[in-house]
Amino acid sequence: MKEAKGPATIVELMERFPDEAACVEFLRKLRWPNGFVCPRCGARESVTIRTRRLEQCRACRHQASLTAGTLLHRTRKPLRLWFVAIFFLGRHKTGISALQLQKDLGLGSYKTAWSWLHKLRSALRERPEFRLTGLVEADETYVGARNERGVRGRRLAGKSLVAALVENRGERAGSLRMQVLPAASQAELGPFVRGAIDQARATVKTDGWSGYRGLEAEGYAHQPIPLARSWGDAALRLPAIHLVFGLAKRWLLGTHHGAVSAKHLQTYLDEYVFRFNRRTAKSIAHRFARLIEQAVLTQPTTYRAISHGSA
Numbered sequence: 001m002k003e004a005k006g007p008a009t010i011v012e013l014m015e016r017f018p019d020e021a022a023c024v025e026f027l028r029k030l031r032w033p034n035g036f037v038c039p040r041c042g043a044r045e046s047v048t049i050r051t052r053r054l055e056q057c058r059a060c061r062h063q064a065s066l067t068a069g070t071l072l073h074r075t076r077k078p079l080r081l082w083f084v085a086i087f088f089l090g091r092h093k094t095g096i097s098a099l100q101l102q103k104d105l106g107l108g109s110y111k112t113a114w115s116w117l118h119k120l121r122s123a124l125r126e127r128p129e130f131r132l133t134g135l136v137e138a139d140e141t142y143v144g145a146r147n148e149r150g151v152r153g154r155r156l157a158g159k160s161l162v163a164a165l166v167e168n169r170g171e172r173a174g175s176l177r178m179q180v181l182p183a184a185s186q187a188e189l190g191p192f193v194r195g196a197i198d199q200a201r202a203t204v205k206t207d208g209w210s211g212y213r214g215l216e217a218e219g220y221a222h223q224p225i226p227l228a229r230s231w232g233d234a235a236l237r238l239p240a241i242h243l244v245f246g247l248a249k250r251w252l253l254g255t256h257h258g259a260v261s262a263k264h265l266q267t268y269l270d271e272y273v274f275r276f277n278r279r280t281a282k283s284i285a286h287r288f289a290r291l292i293e294q295a296v297l298t299q300p301t302t303y304r305a306i307s308h309g310s311a
Helices: 010-016 020-031 079-091 098-105 110-121 186-194 239-256 262-276 281-297 303-307
Strands: 046-049 054-057 063-065 132-143 160-168 173-181 197-206 221-224
Touching: 010 079, 020 046, 020 079, 020 281, 079 098, 079 110, 079 281, 098 110, 110 262, 110 303, 132 173, 132 186, 132 239, 160 186, 160 197, 160 239, 160 262, 173 186, 173 239, 173 262, 186 197, 239 262
Parallel strands: 132 197, 197 221
Antiparallel strands: 046 054, 054 063, 132 160, 160 173
16 A cells, blocks of 8 residues: 655644545545445445445445444544544654543543554554664663662563664664563563564674573574673663663653553554654654554454553
8 A cells, every 4th residue: 555645734634634524535545445345245336425434335235334444443433533633643743642632632531532542553563574674783671660779680570671673773773663571581582583673684783681692593693792891881882772762761751751551551662663763754744644544454442452451
């Protein structure tokens, strides 16, 4: 599916989608880019019932819902409100909190705004076929709970362990991946690294932690740099990854005031990675279209599944 340029301002958004009919037509083209195909009889001619978001087959009169099987499944709210929510999530430099979204859209409850954002975040995970290349820094950090006096490194309790991989492009950082892991072991870090990098075109640079052992045996280029011998220079030896960790933690504290539970942390990290990987001016202009496309392709979920951390 070809990615279209999205609206750059809220004024442009309103001009492109002045009413519900415009939103329905836009979504219809995303659902059936090559023309409608009836899921029952295979016929290609239909009538659009915009007031009910339905496409009715001319041959068998079967009615196919425009939002069925998408993140907007069974929504009763106007599509225009969803489009504004998607615009805010994609265009704002630091995203938007559920409380702010509730106020800006005039939603009836915080619960609705919270579930909307989590549904949209579920569509933000990077496609597995896009792998990291070049010099890739790998490390872990802890997010979310109190500091423990006298305890350092990978032994902290009460915090969420977050592993990350980021391309070091010299003067700047390239693409990023982040994942909440239960432990910094080979059994956890190994699959994370292997699932995110291009084996033939990437070299993994680490701090020498044992969790990354075994990469060479599997054919991965690995540059372990023991930092224990030179305490304090981790940020100099792995600059890109430490920059990422600092920015991500400030984002969680600034936009969400640190109020992110462990069971939902991954969805927030997915949002951060999505925005980080599309931070250029050209990429920002495409965020809106990319988000809507992903919303159409992503399976629906429920508030119950989200609130229990299973979505």
